[in-house]
Amino acid sequence: MGRIISEVMSKREFFSLLPQVDEILNEEEIKGLLTKYPRTIVLESIRESIDFYRNIIVKTDEDDLKDFVLNNELIIHRTEKNCIKKYSLSLKRVINATGTVLHTNLGRSLLSDKIKEEIWEAASRYSNLEYNIDKGSRGSRYVHLTDMIKRLTGAEDVLVVNNNAAAVLLTLSTMAKDGEAIVSRGELVEVGGSFRIPSIMALSGANLIEVGATNKTHLSDYEDSITDSTKVLMKVHTSNYKIMGFVESVSNEDLVSLGKKYDLPVIEDLGSGVFIDLSKYNLSYEPTVMDSINQGVDVVTFSGDKMLGGPQAGIIVGKKKYIEKMKKNQLTRALRVDKLTISALEATLRLYLNEEDALKQIPTLRMLTYTIDEIEKKAIDLRDMINKNSIDAIVDIEDGISQVGGGSMPIEKLPTKVVTIRPNNISITSLEQEMRLGQYHVIARVYDDKYVLDPRTIFKEEFEYISDELLRIINGN
Numbered sequence: 001m002g003r004i005i006s007e008v009m010s011k012r013e014f015f016s017l018l019p020q021v022d023e024i025l026n027e028e029e030i031k032g033l034l035t036k037y038p039r040t041i042v043l044e045s046i047r048e049s050i051d052f053y054r055n056i057i058v059k060t061d062e063d064d065l066k067d068f069v070l071n072n073e074l075i076i077h078r079t080e081k082n083c084i085k086k087y088s089l090s091l092k093r094v095i096n097a098t099g100t101v102l103h104t105n106l107g108r109s110l111l112s113d114k115i116k117e118e119i120w121e122a123a124s125r126y127s128n129l130e131y132n133i134d135k136g137s138r139g140s141r142y143v144h145l146t147d148m149i150k151r152l153t154g155a156e157d158v159l160v161v162n163n164n165a166a167a168v169l170l171t172l173s174t175m176a177k178d179g180e181a182i183v184s185r186g187e188l189v190e191v192g193g194s195f196r197i198p199s200i201m202a203l204s205g206a207n208l209i210e211v212g213a214t215n216k217t218h219l220s221d222y223e224d225s226i227t228d229s230t231k232v233l234m235k236v237h238t239s240n241y242k243i244m245g246f247v248e249s250v251s252n253e254d255l256v257s258l259g260k261k262y263d264l265p266v267i268e269d270l271g272s273g274v275f276i277d278l279s280k281y282n283l284s285y286e287p288t289v290m291d292s293i294n295q296g297v298d299v300v301t302f303s304g305d306k307m308l309g310g311p312q313a314g315i316i317v318g319k320k321k322y323i324e325k326m327k328k329n330q331l332t333r334a335l336r337v338d339k340l341t342i343s344a345l346e347a348t349l350r351l352y353l354n355e356e357d358a359l360k361q362i363p364t365l366r367m368l369t370y371t372i373d374e375i376e377k378k379a380i381d382l383r384d385m386i387n388k389n390s391i392d393a394i395v396d397i398e399d400g401i402s403q404v405g406g407g408s409m410p411i412e413k414l415p416t417k418v419v420t421i422r423p424n425n426i427s428i429t430s431l432e433q434e435m436r437l438g439q440y441h442v443i444a445r446v447y448d449d450k451y452v453l454d455p456r457t458i459f460k461e462e463f464e465y466i467s468d469e470l471l472r473i474i475n476g477n
């Protein structure tokens with residue numbers, strides 16, 4: 001059924017030769033597609049293919065159309081490509097070669113391979129989500145996490161919601177609504193995706209009372225601002241920035257003492273909650289949840305998917321009387337976590353019962369605590385694999401810096417070894433683009449006119465794909 005269009009045709013004739021949708025629909029190849037893809041996808045794909053060629057005719061001058069070839073095979077071929085694209089999921093796997101561990105754009109933390117069975121079971125089978133098996137009666141979805149988090153943090157009680165922004169909102173709404181919450185001017189944090197302490201405060205119905213200055217806040221600043229309307233004293237961990245120079249802030253202990261004196265609870269937004277003191281592993285100290293609880297903070301909130309390395313969640317730990325009140329807040333229902341989160345979080349937290357397991361099995365912790373020797377070994381493996389097929393490029397290993405990401409540890413520089421690639425015959429820009437648009441979408445950095453792969457965040461199983469793709473793109477085969 002192919003038509004080769006001759007050079008004597010006018011534009012109008014070109015149009016008249018575009019096939020009807022039904023004509024294409026009756027082609028054998030399309031019948032094959034209909035067994036693989038839903039009819040709506042196939043129809044849409046045919047229409048778009050015909051439109052594609054119609055547009056070429058519209059946009060091209062009549063004189064230039066003489067080399068234009070149109071036949072049903074071309075339309076069918078394009079239809080098939082459209083089908084594949086339309087039917088593939090929009091949320092898909094990418095390879096993170098940037099070295100940024102908690103890459104917010106690439107999904108923040110990764111779950112451990114160790115827990116996939118638990119998650120799959122929770123997803124595909126009935127569970128005791130809100131059922132008390134011992135009593136044979138209704139239960140609560142929150143109990144599944146309570147014991148584990150209490151054990152790990154030493155807190156009296158626990159509540160888990162959708163993310164840390166929700167945890168802060170719920171805490172303020174429960175404890176400070178229609179009253180005042182006192183916060184240091186040095187701690188009015190904004191984190192990515194438009195979370196701002198003043199805005200969350202306003203949304204919760206609490207009145208923000210700012211005290212102190214950007215660089216210095218003293219205990220007396222808090223004390224002088226306490227009134228009959230004060231409901232909480234709040235600390236916010238400045239997780240994504242550091243103020244240097246003449247700096248002073250009030251410690252948790254001092255704020256807790258002040259709270260006791262005036263019978264006011266102290267709440268703290270920790271941002272990235274960690275359970276392990278990472279300063280033991282050559283990272284800077286990030287306040288642990290246990291430290292805040294031991295220092296007497298009444299309620300602490302933190303993220304499940306920052307340095308904790310779990311699923312997206314907001315974890316609230318603290319004194320029972322406050323958590324009980326939160327459970328009765330209508331907001332809790334609106335912010336509730338689903339069973340997949342509960343399952344993934346519980347299974348991740350169980351790994352923390354043994355620190356060594358946690359460091360090995362939780363990808364976020366593993367990637368953050370690689371020694372430079374381990375990274376160098378990965379870099380050598382990757383370089384050798386790329387080099388072994390006489391690729392037409394200069395491939396080197398260089399010193400580099402990886403980042404924690406996710407707004408955590410902003411000034412931490414993690415020394416790394418990167419594999420750099422300088423192709424001889426194609427531009428860095430097109431190499432970056434082709435790697436990004438390939439089957440597994442390699443996201444990498446480009447600097448100094450080099451294509452840079454940081455093995456810190458690349459899985460060993462991904463090396464082969466990367467080297468095959470590089471060879472295909474650079475050598476052109």
Ligand SMILES: *Cc1c(COP(=O)(O)O)cnc(C)c1O
Pocket residue numbers: 163164165166168189191195236237238239240269270271272302303304305313314407
């Ligand atoms: C990241 C962060 C949040 C928001 O946490 P999400 O889990 O992303 O909602 C809130 N407060 C601080 C201090 C943070 O660092």
